[in-house]
Amino acid sequence: MRRRWRFVAGGLALFLGLFLLSCFKGHNGAGLAGPSVSIELWPPARTLDPGETLSIAAAVYDLSGQGVTWNVTPVNFGTLTNATSSSVTYTAPTNLASPTTVTVTATSISNPSVIASSRITVSPVMTLGVLINAGTGQQSYAPQNINQGNLGQPPVQIIANPPDPNVTTFEVVWSLSPASVGSLSAATPATVIYNPPEIVASPTTVTISAQLVGTSATGSLQITVFPSGAAANMATVEVNGGPVPGQVYPNAAFTSVTLCNSGTYVCQTVGGILVDTGSSGLRILQSQIPFLSLHTIVDANGNTLQNCDLQVDGSYLWGPVETADIYINGELATSTQALGSSGVPVQVISSANTGVPASCSNGGINENTPQLLGANGILGIGPEPTDCTVAGVNYCDGSAQPIPPNLYYTCPSVGCALNASPIITSLGQQVSNPIPLFIGTQSGEDNNGVILQFPPVSGTETSITGTMIFGIGTESNNALGSHTVFTLDSNDHFTTVFGGQTLASSFIDSGANGLFFPDSLPVCTVNTQYFCPSSLTNLSATNTGATQGEEVVSFSVDNADNLLTTYPSNAVFGTIAGPDGTYDTCANGTGSCTFDWGLPFFYGQSVYTAIDGQVPPSGLPKGPWWAY
Numbered sequence: 001m002r003r004r005w006r007f008v009a010g011g012l013a014l015f016l017g018l019f020l021l022s023c024f025k026g027h028n029g030a031g032l033a034g035p036s037v038s039i040e041l042w043p044p045a046r047t048l049d050p051g052e053t054l055s056i057a058a059a060v061y062d063l064s065g066q067g068v069t070w071n072v073t074p075v076n077f078g079t080l081t082n083a084t085s086s087s088v089t090y091t092a093p094t095n096l097a098s099p100t101t102v103t104v105t106a107t108s109i110s111n112p113s114v115i116a117s118s119r120i121t122v123s124p125v126m127t128l129g130v131l132i133n134a135g136t137g138q139q140s141y142a143p144q145n146i147n148q149g150n151l152g153q154p155p156v157q158i159i160a161n162p163p164d165p166n167v168t169t170f171e172v173v174w175s176l177s178p179a180s181v182g183s184l185s186a187a188t189p190a191t192v193i194y195n196p197p198e199i200v201a202s203p204t205t206v207t208i209s210a211q212l213v214g215t216s217a218t219g220s221l222q223i224t225v226f227p228s229g230a231a232a233n234m235a236t237v238e239v240n241g242g243p244v245p246g247q248v249y250p251n252a253a254f255t256s257v258t259l260c261n262s263g264t265y266v267c268q269t270v271g272g273i274l275v276d277t278g279s280s281g282l283r284i285l286q287s288q289i290p291f292l293s294l295h296t297i298v299d300a301n302g303n304t305l306q307n308c309d310l311q312v313d314g315s316y317l318w319g320p321v322e323t324a325d326i327y328i329n330g331e332l333a334t335s336t337q338a339l340g341s342s343g344v345p346v347q348v349i350s351s352a353n354t355g356v357p358a359s360c361s362n363g364g365i366n367e368n369t370p371q372l373l374g375a376n377g378i379l380g381i382g383p384e385p386t387d388c389t390v391a392g393v394n395y396c397d398g399s400a401q402p403i404p405p406n407l408y409y410t411c412p413s414v415g416c417a418l419n420a421s422p423i424i425t426s427l428g429q430q431v432s433n434p435i436p437l438f439i440g441t442q443s444g445e446d447n448n449g450v451i452l453q454f455p456p457v458s459g460t461e462t463s464i465t466g467t468m469i470f471g472i473g474t475e476s477n478n479a480l481g482s483h484t485v486f487t488l489d490s491n492d493h494f495t496t497v498f499g500g501q502t503l504a505s506s507f508i509d510s511g512a513n514g515l516f517f518p519d520s521l522p523v524c525t526v527n528t529q530y531f532c533p534s535s536l537t538n539l540s541a542t543n544t545g546a547t548q549g550e551e552v553v554s555f556s557v558d559n560a561d562n563l564l565t566t567y568p569s570n571a572v573f574g575t576i577a578g579p580d581g582t583y584d585t586c587a588n589g590t591g592s593c594t595f596d597w598g599l600p601f602f603y604g605q606s607v608y609t610a611i612d613g614q615v616p617p618s619g620l621p622k623g624p625w626w627a628y
Contacts (some may be wrong), residue, residue: 007350037062037108037244039116047121049095050163052290056118057087058106066109069311073103078122080104091123094293099123099216120422125164125193126172126210126219127265131157132232132330141267142223142258142327145230149198153232156223160210161265163217163583172210181206196225201466203227232330233446233470239454239599240463241571242374243272249374250512250564250573251599253452255468256377257282258327261292262334262343266325268292272376275458275468277452277513277609278596279380279459281387281431283309283317283347285368288376294322295343297429305408307347307431308360308422309387310406315365317373319350321408324435331470333434347431349377355415359422378511380432380449381468383492384612384626386430391490391624392612398424426605436614446471448614449623451478454511456604457574459558460567464603472608475619480617483608483627492624494549498541501586505593506543508607508626512598515558515577517541518591521557523579530560530578541595545625555600568603574600 038061058068067085072078073459077100082089090104101121108114126437131141131154135533139159146156160172171189176182181204187192209220224236227411235255242249252273260267270288297305297320309317323343326333333344349368356366367373380387388396388407396404408425438447447470454466471478486494489504496506499519514530539556558575567573577600581592599608610616610623 025565037111037114039068039106039108039114041104041106041118043118045119045121047123049290050122051293052122052267052539053089053091054120054290055087055089056104058085058104058116060086060108062108062110064110068106068108071107073581074100074627077102078575085109088463090120092120106606124212124215126163126212126217127161127267128208128210128219128221128367129159129161129265130223130330131159132332138332138405140258140327141221141254141260141265141331141332142269142329143224145226145232145234145236145329147230148196148200148225148227150196156196156407158192158194158208158210158221159194159214160219162212162527162565165264165266166617171213173213175209176210177207177209180296184208188190194223196223200225200227211405216526229477231469231475233475233478234600235329235468235470237275237452237454237466238463239466239572241569243376244370244374247371247374248569248571249513250571251576252374252571253454253510253599253602254375255328255379257284257377259284259292259294259324259346261294262323262325266292269378272370274375274378274511275371275452276378276380276509277382277450277507277607278507278511279309279378279387280382280384280433281347281380282344282377282434283319283346283349283380283431284377285349285370286319286351287369289348292324294346295350296323297321297323297345299410303412303423304341305429306409306416308357308358308407308410309347310362310364313322313596314354314362315367316362317347317349317367317378318356318360319348319368321345321429321431322348326437328434331438333437334434334439335428335437344434344437345429345432349373351464352415355411356419357406357409357416357418357420360409371376380424380431380511381433381435381596381609381628382611383488383609384433385436385614386427386432388425388430389427389592389612390492393490394427394430396425396430397427416491433611436611446474446478446615447611448472448474449608451606451608452602454603457572459574460563460570461572462569463571466602472610477603480608480627483499484549484551485607485608485610485620485625485627486545486551487547487621487625488541489546494546495544495625496597497544498595499583501593502583503586503593503595506595506597508597508601508628509606509611510599510602512596513576514573514598515555515557515600516592516596516598517577517581518579518581518583518585521577521579522582526557526560526561527564529556530576532559532561533557534559535576547628548621549625551628553597553601568574572603574598574603596618 256271430564585591586593608627
């Protein structure tokens, strides 16, 4: 994955700055008198889910500089932690029967009569699941895709799971919105069948909701009905600008995933997850899973296993390795390899910027907010099973080299030292591509690869919707057909011949928002990561696999400054490209030998990624390989 887009973060720092500025205005030459002590809290009010955390900041005007103390009422309804004289973290209780409002109060240390309060409403939630394996009772808690009339699929049975997992006797009231799109039948106190319409003109989404009788606890689940071709091994992928209001992330494909505390139905669905064939493993922002308590991998001394994800642009992602069950539509990824827990090792990107070793940060930007990352997480579905394996070689488990790369660290709870060194990490604890860990469901074992399909793009569009299909040659909807297979070398690369250059380190990368390669095209003056030719320029290149596969690719490059200025709200650009190194320097060993085939390459075709170590379709080579 190659990130080429930058966003500006505001939020809390801006609030504190403006507040302090307003406090000190009027205490200058004008001689206006202000209050001796004042407190303002941010946020002043918020609604939380059970178990969710919230950071509360106190902007204090007090010449003595003594700050505040904290308390919560009702007492023992949730907890206050990480308290300082200017901030505190509130954690809501995990189980409750009805909405409850709590008050977090900040009291001035120098003048206890001065207080400020933040009102927090905690509301109970239910989890709804779709039965995907009647024999085991296995449910999927992710949004579902089904066919019109549900042809060729088992009945869509929805199961309600109460907020308190210890409750076994309960009753819910079911509802459907829009009520005219299909119907509900065979309702019981805890289950219902959804009957989709026989015919829909286009993909249509409905929401099924449940209200727990005697409480205000509710839950909901989205189901999208397709005219044809929907299956449990399919998920929707959207190029829509991303999940951050007011920011447009061009040429970025997003999906949603559902994470659960392993072996439970305590789950959360997170949208705005960037789909990336250029990396392996799920990385999720800590701020986006506030009421999940995932299992953190620790060593015998209680030190936390931390992961560092370095990017070519100098940015990085830092956070603990935790385990979760991962649902994507009807597919479930889980594992028993990680020490101390089942589940898939994922990176939970820490909201903090402290305790990061210098060998990870290296002076770069920690993209640990949606505004900086442009996403709520990254789903790495590349050709490798973990983030530290390449072509069958694991570089982090000590089998290939005694000194591991700067990917994994063990740290005490206060964080890593600046001079901390990376450690050897076993395969089962490495951040893992979820696809090889899909277990068999009614749809089969779709764990050997993935297909991304998008409609063709002519120039630029506001948004487009594609599909992500799991498995290659495992279902009727994922056969390879006549697509060409490109095998990869020992670095997971193939060769692109372009402009007289032999670029032997080339790859296919849905996480890159353009095509990136060395060329003499003029670089943009505003968006300097892109090319800006004077007019639309038609080009071609030849891709050749390590042992098989060869094909000519035609593409076009337009002026990115003009496009992004003319269409600021559009998310889809089929003709954006940018420089990767200096033209014609690969042969002498001083420059780039890479052609990064980013998301515009995916428009209008099906691109297959076969994963290393998985069983290939009959008659095809073992992975890793790409095909299109």
